[in-house]
Amino acid sequence: xxxxxxxxxxxxxxxxxxxxxxxxxxxxxxxxxxxxxxxxxxxxxxxxxxxxxxxxxxxxxxxxxxxxxxxxxxxxxxxxxxxxxx
Numbered sequence: 001x002x003x004x005x006x007x008x009x010x011x012x013x014x015x016x017x018x019x020x021x022x023x024x025x026x027x028x029x030x031x032x033x034x035x036x037x038x039x040x041x042x043x044x045x046x047x048x049x050x051x052x053x054x055x056x057x058x059x060x061x062x063x064x065x066x067x068x069x070x071x072x073x074x075x076x077x078x079x080x081x082x083x084x085x086x
Contacts, residue, residue, distance in 0.1 A: 030048070033041075041049035 038049045038052055042053050
């Protein structure tokens with residue numbers, strides 16, 4: 001039985017590691033970005049910032065729409081309904 005114990009060679013390059021580090025650094029910077037910075041970048045044409053602003057606007061709009069909704073709650077065995085503003 002022949003077993004090859006030589007190291008496996010591949011075309012793997014160390015540049016992938018540095019690009020992963022760069023991507024992580026960029027993601028960390030984006031996470032620390034303030035809303036003011038996002039707005040400035042969106043005005044300058046940054047598509048990621050524009051998408052984030054659109055998403056936040058939609059979330060705020062949905063929250064405002066849901067603010068006026070009411071729910072009904074039945075308390076105990078008395079069958080008494082209580083309206084709750086959600």
